[in-house]
Amino acid sequence: MDESPTVTAADYTLTANSAAASAAERTRLMEAPAFGMVFTDHMARATWTIDGGWGNRRVEPFADLALHPGATVLHYSQQVFEGLKAYRWADGSTRLFRPEGNARRMAASAARLGLPALSEQDFLASIEALLAVDGDWVPTEGESSLYLRPLLMGTEPCLGVRPSHEVEYLLMACPVGAYFSGGVRPVSIWVAQGFHRAGEGGTGQAKTGGNYAGSLLPQQQAQDNGCDQVLFLDAREDKYIEELGGMNVFAVRRDGTVWTPRVTGTILEGVTRASVIELLRAEGREVVERDISLEALREGISDGSVVELFACGTAAVITPIARLVSPDFDVLVGDGGPGTLTMHLRTVLTDIQYGRRDDQFGWMTQIA
Incomplete structure (x- = not known):
């Protein structure tokens, strides 16, 4: 794991999405979302450089990425990701299922791909920061949940075959319904x-x-x-x-x-x-x-x-x-x-x- 200083959700600066979905629009989008097709209003991000380590933590409007055509991820697939869910409980709280396991696995995956690890603390802080602004996207019906997709990728513009000196971390979220819409089937x-x-x-x-x-x-x-x-x-x-x-x-x-x-x-x-x-x-x-x-x-x-x-x-x-x-x-x-x-x-x-x-x-x- 990366031995970064103490990181909390407060370290992720917020730029609010001025075009965020209205409550009515959000309700419509969450009625029966196909897996990974509907995204929340914001995403969390952090940037790593070989000289400065992790920094520039922020939550910003969900939008397309600007990537240099020579970015390492596009040519050598230097990328890892995770998948976990946020659940709404009857008391109104939001809970994660064993997120430390996902954080550890992402760090292990990163090591294998020559990427810098995000600390478990930073991993959880990014989720907390995103849910602080997009918490209304956590569904309440049946076996629905908010699927979270953390992603690490090499972004340095370099065609040399070596680990990237610039890396981006992103966290996006998608409301998802029950995987089996008609009930569990073999x-x-x-x-x-x-x-x-x-x-x-x-x-x-x-x-x-x-x-x-x-x-x-x-x-x-x-x-x-x-x-x-x-x-x-x-x-x-x-x-x-x-x-x-x-x-x-x-x-x-x-x-x-x-x-x-x-x-x-x-x-x-x-x-x-x-x-x-x-x-x-x-x-x-x-x-x-x-x-x-x-x-x-x-x-x-x-x-x-x-x-x-x-x-x-x-x-x-x-x-x-x-x-x-x-x-x-x-x-x-x-x-x-x-x-x-x-x-x-x-x-x-x-x-x-x-x-x-x-x-x-x-x-x-x-x-x-």
């Missing part, structure tokens, strides 16, 4: 053929745009084959399951144990993944982090020793998986419906996030 997963998300020594454990860019073609193939998401296998042997395009995966076994791929440096360590593991162990279930071959998973589904599959991540929280599909097979998990443990975990986790259940783990941070 999804179908396409198993990638000939494509891999990450290799050993690469950037698989960093949350960087290049990882997602490489997943877009396989994701399109998934959709072309009637599937919702794509599952990647390991790059070394092309046999072990790793993660979906944007979510971690778990298998529930008939004996009550829950298996998930072990973290090897090629899998993103999700905050939701870590939370699911904690929840399961707190309830007395054995969680096994291990290599899981696609063949063993298929056999387990076929002989009934694997009774549920689910994926987890910030956007959809916990998602039941109904089918695994490839050109060679199409297997149904259980009866194709959402599993009992899957839905139990989803209920417990969302109840904690929205303040409907005691926060026994101390996961929620009040921000406003």
Whole structure:
């Protein structure tokens, strides 16, 4: 982490948006927002230079960016990002779910991409500063929330292949509704053929745009084959399951144990993944982090020793998986419906996030 001086929300100077949405317009925009398509009135920013470190912290009107065509991010993808949510509780307060985990992961991602880390304190201060002016954008209905997208990128105009000497931090926010508008539904997963998300020594454990860019073609193939998401296998042997395009995966076994791929440096360590593991162990279930071959998973589904599959991540929280599909097979998990443990975990986790259940783990941070 960056050893910067004490930083608070007050260090982010505000320039108010004179064209901010009216209350009526904001209500209209928040009625049924598609994920990541509606943005709040402001964004938080900070600038880093190799000589001066972090400075120029501000909250300013949400607007297009001015970037030099030679900016490092445009040529060498020197960029990392995060995703977390702000939740409105019944008492009117606004809470974040384990934001320190996102701050730590962003710092680790930054280190891998040769970017300066933003301190955890600075990370939280930027969120507090943005919500101080855009707090009315936090939804109150159902399982809606305000999705927060922090971003670090190299902005120095330089075509030399080296880390940027100028870096910009941005924080934007989007009101989002329930991920499943018609209620939670099991999804179908396409198993990638000939494509891999990450290799050993690469950037698989960093949350960087290049990882997602490489997943877009396989994701399109998934959709072309009637599937919702794509599952990647390991790059070394092309046999072990790793993660979906944007979510971690778990298998529930008939004996009550829950298996998930072990973290090897090629899998993103999700905050939701870590939370699911904690929840399961707190309830007395054995969680096994291990290599899981696609063949063993298929056999387990076929002989009934694997009774549920689910994926987890910030956007959809916990998602039941109904089918695994490839050109060679199409297997149904259980009866194709959402599993009992899957839905139990989803209920417990969302109840904690929205303040409907005691926060026994101390996961929620009040921000406003």
